[in-house]
Amino acid sequence: MRVLLRSGEGFVPPSSNDFELPPIFGDNAYTTKPILLVFLSVILISVFFIISSRKAAVVPSKLQFAGESIYSFVRNDLAKDVIGHDFLRFVPYLFTLFTFILVNNLFGIIPLLQFPSMSRVSFPYVLAMTIYIVFHYVGIRKQGALKYFKEIMFMPGVPKAAYILITPLEILTFFVVRPLTLALRLFANMFAGHLLLLVFILGGDHLLQGVIGLKLISPFAFGIGIALTFFEFMVQCLQAYIFTLLAALYIAGALADEH
Amino acid sequence: MAKREESAMWSIFGYLLSGLLFWGGIGFGLDKWLNTSYFTLIGLLVGISGAIYLVWLRFGRE
Numbered sequence: 001m002r003v004l005l006r007s008g009e010g011f012v013p014p015s016s017n018d019f020e021l022p023p024i025f026g027d028n029a030y031t032t033k034p035i036l037l038v039f040l041s042v043i044l045i046s047v048f049f050i051i052s053s054r055k056a057a058v059v060p061s062k063l064q065f066a067g068e069s070i071y072s073f074v075r076n077d078l079a080k081d082v083i084g085h086d087f088l089r090f091v092p093y094l095f096t097l098f099t100f101i102l103v104n105n106l107f108g109i110i111p112l113l114q115f116p117s118m119s120r121v122s123f124p125y126v127l128a129m130t131i132y133i134v135f136h137y138v139g140i141r142k143q144g145a146l147k148y149f150k151e152i153m154f155m156p157g158v159p160k161a162a163y164i165l166i167t168p169l170e171i172l173t174f175f176v177v178r179p180l181t182l183a184l185r186l187f188a189n190m191f192a193g194h195l196l197l198l199v200f201i202l203g204g205d206h207l208l209q210g211v212i213g214l215k216l217i218s219p220f221a222f223g224i225g226i227a228l229t230f231f232e233f234m235v236q237c238l239q240a241y242i243f244t245l246l247a248a249l250y251i252a253g254a255l256a257d258e259h
Numbered sequence: 260m261a262k263r264e265e266s267a268m269w270s271i272f273g274y275l276l277s278g279l280l281f282w283g284g285i286g287f288g289l290d291k292w293l294n295t296s297y298f299t300l301i302g303l304l305v306g307i308s309g310a311i312y313l314v315w316l317r318f319g320r321e
């Protein structure tokens with residue numbers, strides 16, 4: 001392909017370097033695009049839900065309806081269904097988690113912003129850490145530290161010799177693999193999605209600068225880019241949902257007496 | 260129910276992963292230590308069997 005291109009430089013494929021954005025203001029590391037986007041997401045979410053719930057009426061306005069349907073989705077479909085009778089005190093946390101991740105993911109396809117902040121791995125790590133703290137804390141509070149850890153490590157009804165094989169796996173799963181996969185799943189999905197969009201859209205742009213034959217191919221690249229944008233929208237919603245769902249499930253698991 | 264299946268899927272994935280990581284890791288360490296080459300394989304096999312056993316205990320017994 002490179003031979004066909006007239007103008008000098010070859011196509012530079014998008015890579016992980018495209019995620020390392022320079023600071024916008026001055027020389028400090030605290031004003032990069034992902035960080036500003038996270039702040040923006042907090043402002044957007046707060047403003048939206050304050051406005052939508054301010055003039056709450058029995059017959060809701062469109063805005064109130066939108067806000068309430070998101071809230072009741074998290075409350076009923078995630079918290080109530082999964083956690084059960086003691087769900088109400090976890091709703092604020094799960095709701096924050098869901099809206100925060102959703103908006104930050106959606107930044108990936110919103111024109112001009114177009115960067116999913118969750119594709120920087122530190123953000124999902126921190127979110128997973130909060131879940132880690134919440135579900136272990138809840139479990140210890142509910143069952144007492146000794147019983148809680150015993151239940152994780154020693155499953156009842158298993159021959160004693162099997163514990164040598166199994167107990168390390170339980171510990172590793174509960175304390176390392178679960179929070180890690182939680183964070184990495186979100187990160188990897190956002191990272192890969194953004195990369196995919198970059199490939200097709202930058203590729204389409206690059207094809208436009210080639211000879212006439214390549215120019216004709218370019219719309220297809222853009223077309224796939226647009227189709228993938230819709231696909232990304234789906235993935236972004238799904239990832240926010242799965243993250244919150246698994247958080248709720250871990251809390252439910254820590255609350256339950258029997259796993 | 261879709262949510263239970265989703266959760267079961269991810270816990271099974273977690274168990275399989277930790278099985279391979281833990282016992283495979285021990286095998287790998289033994290190999291490095293004793294200058295052999297077969298403990299990694301043994302560790303991985305032990306790990307995956309342990310994980311499958313654990314999955315059976317958790318989800319297959321009911």
